[in-house]
Amino acid sequence: MMICCPKTARGAAAFCVRVSFGVSLLLIGLSHFMTFTAFKGMVMEGLGPLEPLGALWAFILPALMIVGGALLAVGMYPEIGAWAAGVAIGSIPVGMLLKPILGGVALPDVMGAAINAFVWLILYVLVVKMTSCCGSCEKKE
Numbered sequence: 001m002m003i004c005c006p007k008t009a010r011g012a013a014a015f016c017v018r019v020s021f022g023v024s025l026l027l028i029g030l031s032h033f034m035t036f037t038a039f040k041g042m043v044m045e046g047l048g049p050l051e052p053l054g055a056l057w058a059f060i061l062p063a064l065m066i067v068g069g070a071l072l073a074v075g076m077y078p079e080i081g082a083w084a085a086g087v088a089i090g091s092i093p094v095g096m097l098l099k100p101i102l103g104g105v106a107l108p109d110v111m112g113a114a115i116n117a118f119v120w121l122i123l124y125v126l127v128v129k130m131t132s133c134c135g136s137c138e139k140k141e
Helices: 007-034 038-042 048-074 078-102 107-131
Strands: none
Touching: 007 038, 007 048, 007 078, 007 107, 038 048, 038 078, 048 078
């Protein structure tokens, strides 16, 4: 991703938010892999007939967080980074809100995680929006 005005306050803020968000997402993904057994159990819990899909997603989600976070942090391959991070973060509220429907988990037990994921999604949108060029970085002749 390009920073349109790196010598301005807006450019500096965009850089700091992008790097902080990307590194944080990367660290969360690494943490999930480091505590994989517990993480896998949490992902699968309450999915009823979709528990095998939850087991598979427990491998994919941290990988998407690591790839998306790293790419966003370093500013390379912005489309891939945005897709990986967006799919990872966007899958969390969907998965959490499936649990009351499929596995009988009480809705209040998953709402905290779903709301937290929506906060991350809002920040994700702001990061992508703040650090995307939208054509204004092109040199004027």
